[in-house]
Amino acid sequence: MRSLVPPQPPPKWTHTAEEIKELTDHAIAAHRVIQDTIATLKPEECTLESLALAEGNAILDNSTEPLCFYQNVSPSKDLRDASNAAEIKLRDYAVESSMRVDVFAAKTAAQKNIKASGHMLTQEEERLVDKMILDGKRAGLALPEAKRTVLTDLKKQLSQVTLEFSKNANEENGHISFTLEELKGVPKDVISGYKKRAQDGRELYDVTHKTPDIFPVFKYADDSVTRQRAHESYESRLAINVPLLEMALELRRKLADLLGYPTWADFITEEKMVKSAKNVRDFLDDLEQRLRPLGVKERQTLLGLKAEDCEDRGIPFDGEFMIWDYRYYDNKFVEKSLKLDDALLTEYFPVVAVVPTILEVYQNLLSVYFEPIDAERWHSDVQAFAVWENDATDESGFVGYCYLDLYPREFKYGHAAVWPLSAGYTSRDGRRYPVAAMVANLAKPSPDRPALLRHSDVVTFFHEFGHAVHTLLSKTRFARFHGTAVARDFVEAPSQMLENWCWEPHVLARISSHYERKEPLSPELVNKVVKSRYVNVGLFYLRQLFFAKFDLKVHTDHEAEDYTALWSHLRETVSLVKGGVPGSGQGSFGHIVGGYDAGYYGYTYSLVFAADMYATVFKVDPLDPSRGARYRKSILEPGGSREEHDSLKEFLGRPANSEAFMRELFGSEAKL
Structure with missing residues (x-):
């Protein structure tokens, strides 16, 4: 095996900022030549082969995707900035490219010629032709020129706004500081990873907003004030994105209207398995109705656990179930009902x-x-x-x-x-x-x-x-x-199905190994892990529905509203937890600009297919x-x-x- 030489070399990863710019410009220019050539074809010359668009698009994407990737992973600011600039340029070109009426005319002529010739296409070829024609219609190429000009400008504005939103998210590097006493309950190995510093005679630990740092505070910190402060810091970490989200939603409303769709959600779902915004709403409403009684029951159980905890500590019980209580008492419930120590479990997964x-x-x-x-x-x-x-x-x-x-x-x-x-x-x-x-x-x-x-x-x-x-x-x-x-709304299903392996006893035994003793999880621990999968499942999925309902509502309402208030309201009414003073959590809802706009429902929708695939084929x-x-x-x-x-x-x-x-x-x- 090791003597075999791959037929294709691995990608280059030593680009300079200048190379990123040059390669992006070159790729765009080469693709534009392909489109210009297609535009000069006579209608009778247009075929699937003569268009050569499929390979041209692949070359453009494959040569530039690694260049745009640097902004997410490079330690160099120059490379990240160049990568971000390259993506802006490519998105703008994508808008320009998608709006070429002359190229769309060639595609339409090719489709007509293929049908007239009686030539049988393969299933994949036929799907490609159909998708190319639909692309043109969805791009607004059937609109009058004046409207197409407006459409192009709106798309470019939307591209810049969403890129800036993502750039802010990638470069967010804030933190919140606590004393050791305030972090009581958080595992020592987690605390040892925090940056420690002295300030005003106190020793402080800086907790970044990265998941491995701040989530253990939500889950383990005994002091509710600590958890509240951590939540409020985390919730508002991307307040800078709030106006950008408002701009993106307004631009999408204008685009949907220009293209003749009732809402942006209807535009987006046209190409999904679900097919319409109404079907999404019906799916979410039905699931919420089914889950709500289970979620209410689970919330009462956790609230009772909080009451007991407050009594044990000798502190007042406020009768409320806050978002900073959720992970903490969910974990306490697992510890109490299953006697499952999450910190101990972690030792088995180095x-x-x-x-x-x-x-x-x-x-x-x-x-x-x-x-x-x-x-x-x-x-x-x-x-x-x-x-x-x-x-x-x-x-x-x-x-x-x-x-x-x-x-x-x-x-x-x-x-x-x-x-x-x-x-x-x-x-x-x-x-x-x-x-x-x-x-x-x-x-x-x-x-x-x-x-x-x-x-x-x-x-x-x-x-x-x-x-x-x-x-x-x-x-x-x-x-x-x-x-x-x-x-x-299918893309997550294969990966969601594979999550099931993490709950299978013999797979858990195979992938676990205590970091000191090199022993796998005991059958008793494995059994507890498997049972923990279904703890508070109602509240978990209601939280997913909160995100999905926020996403759907902001993409179906025609008028802008106070999205901070909407975020807070839906969290409380759908996921059954209160959030305290409204923050700006929607500013960190990256899915809404990262390709899942009017599509967050897909995470739960695709679970239907994931569960069916696993139960039917793999469970045995x-x-x-x-x-x-x-x-x-x-x-x-x-x-x-x-x-x-x-x-x-x-x-x-x-x-x-x-x-x-x-x-x-x-x-x-x-x-x-």
């Missing part, structure tokens, strides 16, 4: 043991091999892999490249996500191979302990790595349909490679090259349904 084992699980299940390689990287922390088929004997078994950037650092993207840096596709010169990068912020080591993961971090890793393998194992002809380029034996092969063939390989319902039907042997999801949610009480 990063150095867990990450390689998770890779092994994926490799065995999907019959691939991740070979560590010495290649250029954007930071010394990054791990690079060449990915091969397990049975590869020559370069034809090459799959692609994968990068893991797992640890937090200043100015790095603050959550966990996967970037498909290059799509795979078939070019005139042969196969082009995909490149995926997974970015995370796993816990840092402390002076007396290695880096340890919470079980929730393990679940997140399984989920995100699922997106990486979707990118790597897709095999479409056209880059447009590669990997995660599926309907946005989740590590069976033959089931993994079926998953590769039916779900991963087709990407977006066909209707997602068709992929599900092939995989399941029948149309998908919601029975498994409802069983999972509403049978949960019986599992505790």
Whole structure:
């Protein structure tokens, strides 16, 4: 295996700021030449082959996506700024490119010629043609010229606003400080990772807003004032984005109106599995109605736990359930009802043991091999892999490249996500191979302990790595349909399904290893972890519905309103927790500008498909490679090259349904 040489070199990661600019300009110029050439074709000369747009678009995207990626991971401000500027330029060009009436006319002529010729297209070719025509209509190319000019300007404004929103989020580096006494209850290994300093004769610990730093305060800090201060700081960390969000929503309203859609949500859902804003609303309302009684019951239980806690401490009980109470008493409930010590559990998930084992699980299940390689990287922390088929004997078994950037650092993207840096596709010169990068912020080591993961971090890793393998194992002809380029309300389903592995007893035993004793989780601990999955599941999903309902409402209402008040109101009425003084949480709702606008419902909607896939195929034996092969063939390989319902039907042997999801949610009480 190690003697094999990949047929495609890994990407370059030593660009200068000037190179980013030059390469971006060159890529845009080359793509513009392709479009100009297409525009000169006579109507009768237009065919799928003569347009050559699919490969031109793939070359543009694959050559520039890595350049735009630097802004999320580079320690260099010059590179981040150049990367951000490149993305602005590319987004503006995308608007310009999408508004070319002459190119749209050539596409329309090609579609007409194909139908007239009687030439049979493949399913993927036919889908490409249909999508190209729909793109033009959705871009407003059927509008009069004056309206198209306005539309182009609005799109460019929206692009700049959303980019600035994301840039602010990536570069947010605030913190809140506490004394050691105020942090009572937070595990020592977490506190040891905080920056310590002296101020006014006091020793203070700086807690950043990064997840590994501040979430343990929400979960473990005994002092409710500490948790409240931490929440208020976290909630308002991106207040700078509030006016940008308002601008983005207003621009989207104007765009929807120009394009003839009732709302932005109707425009967005046209290409989704759900098909309309009304269907989204019906789905969310129905699920809220079903979940609410369960959530109310769980809230009362946690409120009772708070009352007991206040009595034990000899402090007044205010009778309220605040957002800074939620994670703390949820954890207390797990400790009390299951006798599950989360801090003890964490000791069984050292990063150095867990990450390689998770890779092994994926490799065995999907019959691939991740070979560590010495290649250029954007930071010394990054791990690079060449990915091969397990049975590869020559370069034809090459799959692609994968990068893991797992640890937090200043100015790095603050959550966990996967970037498909290059799509795979078939070019005139042969196969082009995909490149995926997974970015995370796993816990840092402390002076007396290695880096340890919470079980929730393990679940997140399984989920995100699922997106990486979707990118790597897709095999479409056209880059447009590669990997995660599926309907946005399906894209999470494959990764959500893979989260189930983290709750299977034999998988938990396999991926766990105590950082000192090297022992796996005991059967007793495994049983407690499995049971903890369904603790307060009603409140958990009501919180998801709060985000989804906020997202839907701001994208269906025609008039702007006080979004801070709306955020606070929906959180209290839907997720059943109070937030105190309204902050500016919507300023940190990155999904709303990051491709999930009018689409956050998809996280819960896609769970229906995830639950069905797992229960129907994998539950019997989740590590069976033959089931993994079926998953590769039916779900991963087709990407977006066909209707997602068709992929599900092939995989399941029948149309998908919601029975498994409802069983999972509403049978949960019986599992505790």
